[in-house]
Amino acid sequence: MRLSTYFLPVMRDTPKEAEIVSHQLMLRAGMIRQSSAGIYSWLPLGLRVLKKIEQIVREEQNRAGAHEVLMPTIQSADLWRESGRYDDYGAEMLRITDRHDRDMLYGPTNEEQITQIFRDGVKSYKELPRNLYHIQWKFRDEVRPRFGVMRGREFLMKDAYSFDISAEAGTVSYNKMFVAYLRTFKRMGLTAIPMIAETGPIGGNLSHEFLVLAKTGESQVYCHADLLAEALPDEGDLTDSELQGVVDRWTERYAATEDKYDQAEFEAAVPEDKRVSARGIEVGHIFFFGTKYSEPLGCKVQGPNGEMITIQSGSYGVGVSRLAGGIIEAFHDDDGIIWPASVAPFHVGLINLKAGDADCDAACEMLDRELAAAGIDVLYDDRDERAGAKFSTMDLIGLPWQVIVGPKGLKSGEFEVKNRATGERLSLSPQATAAHLKSALADVL
Amino acid sequence: MRLSTYFLPVMRDTPKEAEIVSHQLMLRAGMIRQSSAGIYSWLPLGLRVLKKIEQIVREEQNRAGAHEVLMPTIQSADLWRESGRYDDYGAEMLRITDRHDRDMLYGPTNEEQITQIFRDGVKSYKELPRNLYHIQWKFRDEVRPRFGVMRGREFLMKDAYSFDISAEAGTVSYNKMFVAYLRTFKRMGLTAIPMIAETGPIGGNLSHEFLVLAKTGESQVYCHADLLAEALPDEGDLTDSELQGVVDRWTERYAATEDKYDQAEFEAAVPEDKRVSARGIEVGHIFFFGTKYSEPLGCKVQGPNGEMITIQSGSYGVGVSRLAGGIIEAFHDDDGIIWPASVAPFHVGLINLKAGDADCDAACEMLDRELAAAGIDVLYDDRDERAGAKFSTMDLIGLPWQVIVGPKGLKSGEFEVKNRATGERLSLSPQATAAHLKSALADVL
Numbered sequence: 001m002r003l004s005t006y007f008l009p010v011m012r013d014t015p016k017e018a019e020i021v022s023h024q025l026m027l028r029a030g031m032i033r034q035s036s037a038g039i040y041s042w043l044p045l046g047l048r049v050l051k052k053i054e055q056i057v058r059e060e061q062n063r064a065g066a067h068e069v070l071m072p073t074i075q076s077a078d079l080w081r082e083s084g085r086y087d088d089y090g091a092e093m094l095r096i097t098d099r100h101d102r103d104m105l106y107g108p109t110n111e112e113q114i115t116q117i118f119r120d121g122v123k124s125y126k127e128l129p130r131n132l133y134h135i136q137w138k139f140r141d142e143v144r145p146r147f148g149v150m151r152g153r154e155f156l157m158k159d160a161y162s163f164d165i166s167a168e169a170g171t172v173s174y175n176k177m178f179v180a181y182l183r184t185f186k187r188m189g190l191t192a193i194p195m196i197a198e199t200g201p202i203g204g205n206l207s208h209e210f211l212v213l214a215k216t217g218e219s220q221v222y223c224h225a226d227l228l229a230e231a232l233p234d235e236g237d238l239t240d241s242e243l244q245g246v247v248d249r250w251t252e253r254y255a256a257t258e259d260k261y262d263q264a265e266f267e268a269a270v271p272e273d274k275r276v277s278a279r280g281i282e283v284g285h286i287f288f289f290g291t292k293y294s295e296p297l298g299c300k301v302q303g304p305n306g307e308m309i310t311i312q313s314g315s316y317g318v319g320v321s322r323l324a325g326g327i328i329e330a331f332h333d334d335d336g337i338i339w340p341a342s343v344a345p346f347h348v349g350l351i352n353l354k355a356g357d358a359d360c361d362a363a364c365e366m367l368d369r370e371l372a373a374a375g376i377d378v379l380y381d382d383r384d385e386r387a388g389a390k391f392s393t394m395d396l397i398g399l400p401w402q403v404i405v406g407p408k409g410l411k412s413g414e415f416e417v418k419n420r421a422t423g424e425r426l427s428l429s430p431q432a433t434a435a436h437l438k439s440a441l442a443d444v445l
Numbered sequence: 446m447r448l449s450t451y452f453l454p455v456m457r458d459t460p461k462e463a464e465i466v467s468h469q470l471m472l473r474a475g476m477i478r479q480s481s482a483g484i485y486s487w488l489p490l491g492l493r494v495l496k497k498i499e500q501i502v503r504e505e506q507n508r509a510g511a512h513e514v515l516m517p518t519i520q521s522a523d524l525w526r527e528s529g530r531y532d533d534y535g536a537e538m539l540r541i542t543d544r545h546d547r548d549m550l551y552g553p554t555n556e557e558q559i560t561q562i563f564r565d566g567v568k569s570y571k572e573l574p575r576n577l578y579h580i581q582w583k584f585r586d587e588v589r590p591r592f593g594v595m596r597g598r599e600f601l602m603k604d605a606y607s608f609d610i611s612a613e614a615g616t617v618s619y620n621k622m623f624v625a626y627l628r629t630f631k632r633m634g635l636t637a638i639p640m641i642a643e644t645g646p647i648g649g650n651l652s653h654e655f656l657v658l659a660k661t662g663e664s665q666v667y668c669h670a671d672l673l674a675e676a677l678p679d680e681g682d683l684t685d686s687e688l689q690g691v692v693d694r695w696t697e698r699y700a701a702t703e704d705k706y707d708q709a710e711f712e713a714a715v716p717e718d719k720r721v722s723a724r725g726i727e728v729g730h731i732f733f734f735g736t737k738y739s740e741p742l743g744c745k746v747q748g749p750n751g752e753m754i755t756i757q758s759g760s761y762g763v764g765v766s767r768l769a770g771g772i773i774e775a776f777h778d779d780d781g782i783i784w785p786a787s788v789a790p791f792h793v794g795l796i797n798l799k800a801g802d803a804d805c806d807a808a809c810e811m812l813d814r815e816l817a818a819a820g821i822d823v824l825y826d827d828r829d830e831r832a833g834a835k836f837s838t839m840d841l842i843g844l845p846w847q848v849i850v851g852p853k854g855l856k857s858g859e860f861e862v863k864n865r866a867t868g869e870r871l872s873l874s875p876q877a878t879a880a881h882l883k884s885a886l887a888d889v890l
Binding site for chain 1: 450451452454475478480481484485486487488489492495510512513514515516517518519520521536537539541543544547549551558562565566567575577582584586588598599
């Protein structure tokens with residue numbers, strides 16, 4: 001992509017309305033713009049990140065055997081009256097009256113709707129287990145939206161719903177999502193710690209929040225230090241008991257958000273030198289609630305002996321748009337964002353120090369083509385701008401690699417290759433530059 | 446994908462509430478379920494089609510140089526008051542009051558919002574031209590929603606917006622979208638005819654609707670028969686004058702929807718044996734409206750001599766979710782849907798006539814793996830079901846190719862390969878089956 005034809009409205013100054021660093025950087029880097037309080041438009045650079053995050057979430061859901069669907073944003077209030085939840089959400093639910101005076105709402109979550117779809121579509125125990133998920137915009141009318149996409153009103157969430165014949169089978173489904181979440185966040189470069197959590201308006205009595213530690217996190221969290229270094233399960237399929245083993249390893253040590261925290265319990269469970277007390281950002285939340293929705297909505301299947309069995313369910317959320325902010329909270333410095341390669345909007349920023357110079361242009365275009373052919377996304381700064389502005393824009397938007405091409409380097413046949421995270425710079429021939437980047441980015445191509 | 450673990454709730458009988466064939470078939474084939482009047486959930490099979498359509502639209506927008514963004518569904522009413530359009534939409538606009546009693550709305554289109562974003566992000570004529578698009582759910586509160594996703598209330602639309610320094614430059618942007626639309630619909634197997642159209646609440650005085658001819662179309666259309674056979678421009682980039690040439694070729698012959706139709710004009714322009722009068726489905730609509738939004742919203746850039754120039758704009762819509770229905774209207778028979786390969790949810794339906802039989806299972810699994818490795822999407826019916834039910838399900842969901850594997854064929858080392866569109870059947874060895882499918886599907890892989 002040539003920057004001269006792109007839409008990247010970066011801002012030099014930190015916008016006053018933004019309190020936390022991810023919000024500031026997303027505005028400055030031209031990723032988002034506020035539309036109204038807690039509601040944002042995603043500009044081209046931001047949308048590329050959002051799509052990469054979404055795709056990682058999707059791949060790990062599919063790998064766990066879940067099937068993607070897409071439910072609408074607007075739901076009928078009647079369905080929520082059936083479950084008894086119409087009032088639970090209070091003023092946070094955006095309530096709407098359509099032109100025929102029917103009560104509608106902008107879905108904050110979809111337990112009722114998916115239970116209805118499943119109830120109408122499945123008749124026999126043979127069609128279980130199933131897990132259906134969607135990645136759709138939700139709305140929660142926060143009293144005081146803030147922190148940009150981290151606590152917006154309109155936000156993109158992945159929510160999955162499991163359907164099982166028994167509580168035991170439901171536990172397997174829960175464990176599958178638990179492990180899928182560990183893998184999902186890891187692929188984004190994040191260490192997310194599962195913690196016992198409150199179930200709130202979703203319900204049920206088994207629930208884990210996944211939290212990423214970051215100074216600006218909205219919750220205080222407490223956990224055993226060893227959890228931060230806990231190894232992830234391999235990529236292969238796991239048996240039910242292997243799954244349980246992974247979940248046990250991750251849950252046997254103390255980890256709780258402030259809602260569930262008990263000082264005495266924490267101190268009894270964790271030796272003093274292993275006690276971590278930090279701020280955390282919630283990036284996922286999973287629930288097992290059994291028959292909470294299937295019972296009132298009559299979601300049953302016929303069992304092996306003809307008996308009717310009420311379905312056991314759980315739900316599993318990932319804050320997709322929130323993650324864009326969460327990742328920046330975890331990865332930035334004074335100059336800007338430092339994207340993990342897996343979610344970077346482009347892999348490489350190519351800076352032409354003398355756009356319009358035939359040799360510089362030709363060298364840049366050749367590298368651009370070669371990297372593109374290898375599946376590497378390049379943002380090519382071909383603008384007629386001073387070098388300083390180009391460098392600071394590239395540092396701000398945080399692409400993992402920069403390649404700097406100027407007349408001086410070209411004379412000695414060299415490009416400068418900069419690693420955004422470490423600041424390390426190499427002088428490499430054009431061929432070596434391409435080879436170096438292909439090798440460094442091999443994991444994410 | 447194994448059907449035994451998939452979620453495909455097909456229906457044997459035609460649902461009474463569905464008036465037209467695409468709605469009937471989408472319900473029967475387990476593609477969608479109604480959530481409330483004019484609002485649908487997309488089940489796994491339907492979502493796969495929706496995503497393929499969306500991706501073709503995206504690729505052709507990108508090829509035309511447009512940049513993808515994503516604006517929110519909920520907008521502030523104030524912005525629409527600035528353009529004076531808050532009242533134009535009347536009861537079709539879903540109006541919402543948030544918890545702080547602010548007037549909001551569910552966007553039916555985004556001219557105001559994108560103009561605001563562009564105004565705030567671009568300062569100089571050097572940053573023009575630009576085209577920004579998004580693919581987002583919209584809401585229009587139709588009095589009488591019907592025909593399934595063809596006239597729903599919540600629907601997925603691609604809307605692009607061009608920004609130019611002059612009306613002449615704006616025409617080039619308009620022409621680029623015109624040609625991108627011809628290519629987009631063609632890739633879905635559709636012949637879409639551009640027709641002079643009313644501009645309605647979008648505004649402006651230059652507008653074309655793109656209509657697909659189908660018996661169940663909602664509008665009466667009139668055109669010159671030669672348009673149905675008009676050749677498409679090549680894939681390469683076109684110069685501005687080549688673009689104009691393509692647009693001229695497509696617009697010099699008579700083509701109008703009933704709103705713009707004039708019998709005398711039609712008969713004067715088209716010889717009797719070339720007069721086509723038919724039903725059409727609108728799948729795209731493009732507008733050039735100059736300064737209609739940039740003027741009230743103050744969207745200006747600095748020109749080469751320091752003067753402030755008001756931007757010239759157009760907008761360009763494709764009905765993404767509606768196309769799923771439109772394609773079925775164009776491609777079906779008494780047995781079900783007949784997907785063009787480019788938008789088919791899977792390319793191949795693999796039918797195991799004796800699931801559980803070791804030889805049949807092994808033969809199916811080997812083919813499934815080989816096709817998957819070639820990028821071919823296979824829906825593998827591995828269920829313990831009678832053959833008749835398997836055949837009718839496959840015909841109903843309309844995958845372009847079927848492969849039927851049974852003990853009898855296996856004895857002579859042959860699979861049966863069926864072309865869904867022509868009904869043609871071939872007996873081929875496993876190797877020849879894979880080769881045949883790879884070659885037949887090469888265009889869409």
